[in-house]
Amino acid sequence: MATYEPEIKYQSDSKSESGVVKDEEPTEVSTPPQVNGIDGKLHRELxxxxxxxxxxxxxxxxxxxxxxxxxxxxxxxxxxxxxxxxxxxxxxxxxxxxxxxxxxxxxxxxxxxxxxxxxxxxxxxxxxxxxxxxxxxxxxxxxxxxxxxxxxxxxxxxxxxxxxxxxxxxxxxxxxxxxxxxxxxxxxxxxxxxxxxxxxxxxxxxxxxxxxxxxxxxxxxxxxxxxxxxxxxxxxxxxxxxxxxxxxxxxxxxxxxxxxxxxxxxxxxxxxxxxxxxxxxxxxxxxxxxxxxxxxxxxxxxxxxxxxxxxxxxxxxxxxxxxxxxxxxxxxxxxxxxxxxxxxxxxxxxxxxxxxxxxxxxxxxxxxxxxxxxxxxxxxxxxxxxxxxxxxxxxxxxxxxxxxxxxxxxxxxxxxxxxxxxxxxxxxxxxxxxxxxxxxxxxxxxxxxxxxxxxxxxxVQGWHSIYPNFVVVDFVSFYIELPIMAIMTLAWLFIKRRRNPDSLQTSRTKTFWYTDMPDLDTMDLHEDEYKEVEDDIIEDEKRAQRTKYGNFVFRVLWRSYYWVA
Missing domain, CATH: 1.20.1740.10 (Amino acid/polyamine transporter I)
Structure with missing residues (x-):
């Protein structure tokens, strides 16, 4: 079966698509082919x-x-x-x-x-x-x-x-x-x-x-x-x-x-x-x-x-x-x-x-x-x-x-x-x-x-697992995730450093320390911003017409419906 690197796309109720989410390395992303009914898309249906x-x-x-x-x-x-x-x-x-x-x-x-x-x-x-x-x-x-x-x-x-x-x-x-x-x-x-x-x-x-x-x-x-x-x-x-x-x-x-x-x-x-x-x-x-x-x-x-x-x-x-x-x-x-x-x-x-x-x-x-x-x-x-x-x-x-x-x-x-x-x-x-x-x-x-x-x-929440009696199993259930998080973070940083050393920044004071934190001044704040599609505009217009115009009773009923639903 053929493989591909997917681009996230979303579908509204209509056939128009929006909200494209790009990969970290967009140059390597390609639109997936239709393989055995697999299209690589999530649908905006909620x-x-x-x-x-x-x-x-x-x-x-x-x-x-x-x-x-x-x-x-x-x-x-x-x-x-x-x-x-x-x-x-x-x-x-x-x-x-x-x-x-x-x-x-x-x-x-x-x-x-x-x-x-x-x-x-x-x-x-x-x-x-x-x-x-x-x-x-x-x-x-x-x-x-x-x-x-x-x-x-x-x-x-x-x-x-x-x-x-x-x-x-x-x-x-x-x-x-x-x-x-x-x-x-x-x-x-x-x-x-x-x-x-x-x-x-x-x-x-x-x-x-x-x-x-x-x-x-x-x-x-x-x-x-x-x-x-x-x-x-x-x-x-x-x-x-x-x-x-x-x-x-x-x-x-x-x-x-x-x-x-x-x-x-x-x-x-x-x-x-x-x-x-x-x-x-x-x-x-x-x-x-x-x-x-x-x-x-x-x-x-x-x-x-x-x-x-x-x-x-x-x-x-x-x-x-x-x-x-x-x-x-x-x-x-x-x-x-x-x-x-x-x-x-x-x-x-x-x-x-x-x-x-x-x-x-x-x-x-x-x-x-x-x-x-x-x-x-x-x-x-x-x-x-x-x-x-x-x-x-x-x-x-x-x-x-x-x-x-x-x-x-x-x-x-x-x-x-x-x-x-x-x-x-x-x-x-x-x-x-x-x-x-x-x-x-x-x-x-x-x-x-x-x-x-x-x-x-x-x-502090695991205090009772330490005092007055140290309970190993309870202590582990409270704190085991902290070292796991640290190990996984360092492991991924090490892997990325070996694969792509240019993606990491060297500390100004110590050459043995690396970070992959993005630069606040240059990070792209426009990528992935949602752009409204035609269905969104139609939905807003319908809501406005139902709640602001027409018979008073119907306006109240529609506002109540939107508030409850």
């Missing part, structure tokens, strides 16, 4: 409606429904409320920084591509592979979660349940990006409805509608050892769980490469989605801390994890209430796994495009699905089957820690990349008004804030 729900689905998932149980047991109600709020604000600022980049340069690969372009190709190589590994591991964690949830109803072969979900999701992602997007939309809608119901139920349970018909109030905050369980170490341990829970928010940028009219839709998503998510998180976690005692039996053990959401529904006493909530939790796990397959597949595809992965992963079907990348990503999830022999709860904790740290490294890298991008933009004299989206209130402090705060989180 609507704003789907992208918004995808962003919510990535954050309201396994980490919230199951992770809050272990967080409550380890840190107590005050710790989870404070930690989730802090991490939520960090993620919100990070998302705004990513929104600036994703709107200006809507390419597949997202922050990994931006890091390679604006900061360092060698570090971008390590970051993107690390993030892909995090998505693949998180997929395994989702399937382990499915086993944990199914144990509520039956102990029948949990590995078979995981296998069925795995096959179903691989098939969905192999069909078309629209199939992935539509599944995410409806699963996310179900989760949002369920959380709204949970908030209502949580309030009435707290005021007295429960098994004991008593007002709970803040009793669980006054239990012996509460509200800060485990002291300072217990408080710090919640940060990694919170990061895991908020994880995948940053993968919103990955959808930019397949989003219709990204110049309009990406800012809308960035500005509105996260506030909704933050409200869901803060209210849900507050109610969990009020209604569920941190010492609830089997809230978090080596063999099982219980969802606090199901516990609250059990308190209502309604027949089947807990089963309903567990069903919702199960669908959220399927949604999270679906998103992780998608994100991991696009990340490995983006790596192959910039020649940091084997080029076979750039091959796509006529529907724009990179099947080799899909196969590699989904195959790693088979790690979940090892949990049947170790203990589902323990393995889930390990996978949660690994995924949480991977997500934090991604946030850190977004901060560094935004710092470099903003400096280059100002230094080259480009007017800030030329940016397609700019979060004005985050200038100039936001990148430094993200970098410093995330570094602190990464360093």
């Amino acid at each position: 609507s704003a409606r789907q992208v918004q729900m995808i962003a919510i689905a990535g954050t309201i998932g396994t980490g919230l429904f199951l992770g809050t149980g272990s967080s409550l047991a380890q840190g107590g109600p005050a710790s989870i409320l404070i930690c989730y709020t802090i991490v939520g604000f960090i993620v919100y600022v990070t998302l705004l920084l990513l929104g600036e980049l994703g709107t200006q340069y809507p390419v597949t690969g997202s922050f990994g591509h931006y890091c390679t372009r604006f900061f360092s190709p060698s570090y971008g190589f390590a970051l993107t592979w690390n993030y892909w590994g995090g998505r693949a591991i998180s997929l395994a964690g989702d399937l382990v979660s499915a086993q944990l949830i199914m144990s509520y109803w039956t102990e029948w072969n949990p590995w078979a349940v995981a296998l069925l979900f795995w096959v179903f999701l691989v098939m969905i992602n192999a069909i078309h990006v629209k199939a992935y997007g539509e599944l995410e939309y409806w699963l996310s809608s179900l989760k949002i409805v369920a959380i709204v119901i949970f908030i209502i139920v949580g309030v009435i349970v707290n005021v007295g509608v429960n098994h004991e018909h008593r007002y709970i109030g803040g009793e669980n905050w006054r239990l012996p050892g509460a509200p800060f369980v485990g002291g300072f170490g217990g408080f710090l341990s919640v940060f990694v769980t919170a990061s895991f829970a908020y994880g995948s928010t940053e993968s919103l940028g990955i959808t930019a490469g397949e989003t219709k009219n990204p110049s309009r839709n990406m800012p809308r998503v960035v500005k509105f989605v996260f506030w909704r998510v933050l409200i869901f998180y803060v209210l849900s976690i507050l109610l969990i801390g009020l209604n569920v005692p941190y010492n609830y039996p089997n809230l978090s053990t080596r063999s099982a994890i219980t969802s606090p959401f199901a516990i609250v529904f059990e308190e209502v006493g309604a027949v089947g209430a807990a089963s309903f909530m567990n069903t919702v939790v199960l669908t959220s796990v399927v949604s999270a796994a679906n998103h992780n397959i998608y994100a991991g597949t696009r990340v490995i595809y983006g790596l192959a495009v910039v020649k940091q992965a084997p080029r076979i992963f750039t091959r796509t079907t006529k529907n724009g699905i990179p099947i080799p990348a899909l196969v590699l990503t989904s195959s790693v999830s088979m790690l979940c089957f090892g949990s049947s022999y170790i203990g589902n709860g323990l393995v889930w904790e390990w996978l949660k820690n690994l995924t949480g740290v991977s997500v934090q490294i991604a946030w850190l890298s977004i901060g560094i990349t935004s710092w470099r991008f903003r400096k280059a933009w100002v230094r080259q004299g480009r007017p800030l008004e030329e940016m397609k989206f700019r979060a004005k209130w985050t200038w100039p402090w936001a990148p430094a804030f993200v970098v410093i705060s995330v570094i602190v989180l990464i360093l």
